[in-house]
Amino acid sequence: MKIKARHTFLFLSILFLAYSISIYMQPLSNTGNTSFNKETAAQGRLVWQKYNCQSCHQLYSLGGYLGPDLTNVISQPKKGEALVRTMVKTGIKQMPAFTISEMEMSQLVEFLKSVDASGNADLRKFRKDNLGMIEAHENK
Amino acid sequence: MKTNKIGAGNLFLITALFMLLFGLCFGVLAAITYIYPEFLKSTLGFISLRPLHVSSALFWIILGATGCVYNGLQAITQQTINKNIAWAQWLLWVFSIIGICTSYFAHQFGGREYWEFNPIWALPIALAWLLFLVNFYIHSEKIRKWPVYVWMWLTGLVFFFFTFSENYLWLIPYFRQHFITDTTIQWKVNGSLVGSWNQMIYGTAFFLMDKIANSKKVGKNKIAFAMYFLGLFNLMFNWGHHLYTLPTEKYIRYIGYAVSMTEWIFFIKIIYTWKEALNTIQKHEHYFPYKFIMASDIWVFINMGQAILMSIPAINLYTHGTHITVAHAMGTTIGINSMILLAACFEFLKPCRHQKIKSKKILVSAFWALQISLLIFWVSLNIAGVKKGIWQLSTPQASYSQMMSTLQPYFIVFTLAGIGLFFSFVILITSLLKPFIKNVTIKPSYE
Ligand code: HEC
Numbered sequence: 001m002k003i004k005a006r007h008t009f010l011f012l013s014i015l016f017l018a019y020s021i022s023i024y025m026q027p028l029s030n031t032g033n034t035s036f037n038k039e040t041a042a043q044g045r046l047v048w049q050k051y052n053c054q055s056c057h058q059l060y061s062l063g064g065y066l067g068p069d070l071t072n073v074i075s076q077p078k079k080g081e082a083l084v085r086t087m088v089k090t091g092i093k094q095m096p097a098f099t100i101s102e103m104e105m106s107q108l109v110e111f112l113k114s115v116d117a118s119g120n121a122d123l124r125k126f127r128k129d130n131l132g133m134i135e136a137h138e139n140k
Numbered sequence: 141m142k143t144n145k146i147g148a149g150n151l152f153l154i155t156a157l158f159m160l161l162f163g164l165c166f167g168v169l170a171a172i173t174y175i176y177p178e179f180l181k182s183t184l185g186f187i188s189l190r191p192l193h194v195s196s197a198l199f200w201i202i203l204g205a206t207g208c209v210y211n212g213l214q215a216i217t218q219q220t221i222n223k224n225i226a227w228a229q230w231l232l233w234v235f236s237i238i239g240i241c242t243s244y245f246a247h248q249f250g251g252r253e254y255w256e257f258n259p260i261w262a263l264p265i266a267l268a269w270l271l272f273l274v275n276f277y278i279h280s281e282k283i284r285k286w287p288v289y290v291w292m293w294l295t296g297l298v299f300f301f302f303t304f305s306e307n308y309l310w311l312i313p314y315f316r317q318h319f320i321t322d323t324t325i326q327w328k329v330n331g332s333l334v335g336s337w338n339q340m341i342y343g344t345a346f347f348l349m350d351k352i353a354n355s356k357k358v359g360k361n362k363i364a365f366a367m368y369f370l371g372l373f374n375l376m377f378n379w380g381h382h383l384y385t386l387p388t389e390k391y392i393r394y395i396g397y398a399v400s401m402t403e404w405i406f407f408i409k410i411i412y413t414w415k416e417a418l419n420t421i422q423k424h425e426h427y428f429p430y431k432f433i434m435a436s437d438i439w440v441f442i443n444m445g446q447a448i449l450m451s452i453p454a455i456n457l458y459t460h461g462t463h464i465t466v467a468h469a470m471g472t473t474i475g476i477n478s479m480i481l482l483a484a485c486f487e488f489l490k491p492c493r494h495q496k497i498k499s500k501k502i503l504v505s506a507f508w509a510l511q512i513s514l515l516i517f518w519v520s521l522n523i524a525g526v527k528k529g530i531w532q533l534s535t536p537q538a539s540y541s542q543m544m545s546t547l548q549p550y551f552i553v554f555t556l557a558g559i560g561l562f563f564s565f566v567i568l569i570t571s572l573l574k575p576f577i578k579n580v581t582i583k584p585s586y587e
Contacts, residue, residue: 005365009295009372012369016376020328023325024315024321024325030318030320042313042317045319046316049250049252050250052187052191056186059323060385061460062327063253064253065461065462066174066186094173094177094181094185096181114319118320119386123461123532126457128454131394132454134384134453134457136385
């Protein structure tokens with residue numbers, strides 16, 4: 001082999017690093033959404049992790065499989081912030097009742113607002129294009 | 141147990157087998173909560189059982205892969221690896237495993253899916269991994285012309301470390317404040333981490349094939365190198381297929397889609413070389429390693445076929461977020477990773493040398509019970525997944541809990557098959573560990 005294994009390895013690794021860096025820089029070009037507080041939402045993400053909501057719930061269909069997807073729970077009819085607050089305090093089926101401070105609760109809600117504002121996860125809103133890729137229509 | 145008589149590689153394999161045992165126990169308990177929501181709810185509950193199950197299973201795979209790499213390196217160089225480094229590495233692992241499990245029992249979380257523990261426990265793991273890299277470096281220097289599997293081990297080691305560190309970028313608010321970028325990175329990490337340990341485990345499979353056939357055919361084969369680079373390319377760029385519905389940059393999704401489609405090459409290659417593989421002479425003393433490698437081959441075929449289809453966005457729309465994804469995860473971790481690791485355990489721990497023919501018959505039955513249970517397990521999850529997939533796209537839509545209750549029968553079958561998996565594994569694990577528990581001195585396999 002003329003091209004040695006280590007050359008191919010290095011070449012691919014450099015491509016991979018470049019790709020990774022391009023992703024790390026994404027936040028720089030994203031203009032902020034003003035419908036929620038960024039810092040509070042980032043704290044809320046930690047609350048989401050602290051109480052392990054992800055083990056049962058999904059966001060954009062990624063996560064656990066016991067409870068419903070919560071991407072747009074904030075804006076869904078008959079759901080919203082009030083339902084989140086009640087559910088977290090009372091629990092349902094396998095979901096335990098959480099003892100959670102008021103501050104954590106509002107951070108969690110802010111996080112869910114930021115997720116809701118990022119797009120729509122209702123799979124029925126997606127359409128195929130010619131290449132077989134799917135795109136969400138009626139995106140927020 | 142006289143650990144001083146056990147080689148470092150086998151120490152990791154034995155520890156990994158214990159993790160598998162724990163993973164199975166927690167898995168069965170977690171499955172029961174699917175059927176009886178109140179089961180253990182006031183004590184452990186699904187909220188702790190899932191991370192306990194997932195982390196144990198991951199540690200089985202990662203520690204098992206570590207044991208394979210050490211044993212493989214020793215067999216290739218005919219020299220023992222640096223024991224002190226390996227010991228320190230092992231102690232760091234045990235320390236973090238104890239910490240992680242205790243925190244799960246105490247309902248303390250704070251990490252991300254699959255790594256739900258407080259990030260503090262990632263430090264000893266990262267340190268252990270650095271020691272692994274050092275030991276690998278010291279040892280691999282002695283190998284002149286690297287066979288493909290040494291490349292694969294190196295790749296797994298390096299990329300695991302990189303990706304595992306990347307896994308904690310969310311600690312920095314800059315990333316966490318951008319939900320979409322943050323989620324993109326999370327699934328970039330998940331995809332590449334799986335790719336990394338697959339490199340170590342598939343590398344082991346190649347190594348074992350050469351060892352069983354007593355040849356160097358696989359290790360120096362040009363096609364094997366081509367396949368390795370295709371695997372590496374996929375590890376690096378195919379993870380976008382997790383994110384088709386996430387409103388992330390378009391190019392990420394298209395790259396994920398396009399790169400995933402190159403996996404058809406693997407798939408066709410498997411069919412093409414199938415007959416050849418089946419004709420390989422099975423040597424008596426490699427009976428079980430051979431059997432498990434063959435089983436993994438069939439599971440690769442089934443799972444890869446499914447995975448490639450799932451990577452087509454229009455199909456992914458139906459499978460995304462459903463139990464089909466779970467079936468895929470279980471099919472690959474049990475069917476492929478665990479089969480190869482068991483093959484390696486039978487090769488390196490050599491339990492059969494100490495056991496009578498009668499126990500061999502029991503092992504053969506356990507082998508088949510494992511395959512059949514896994515098949516039932518996999519099929520029931522897929523059916524549940526298809527039903528959920530149809531529900532996801534239907535208008536008007538029944539409520540979530542109505543949909544979930546129609547899946548109950550499949551969850552029952554899934555749990556029963558899980559119990560079948562549990563018992564089959566337990567028989568195999570017991571036979572692998574028995575010689576060590578009975579205090580039989582095992583000579584390291586490289587001697
Ligand atoms: C052990 C699993 C589990 C955990 C952990 C869990 N949930 Fe739940 N959650 C469920 C289940 C199950 C349901 C009800 C599903 C049904 O209606 O059948 C549910 C329902 C909900 C609902 C109502 C959704 C709807 O559309 O009706 C909300 C909101 C919710 N959970 C929020 C949370 C939050 C926030 C956390 C973390 C603090 C959390 N859950 C943790 C299992 C869990």
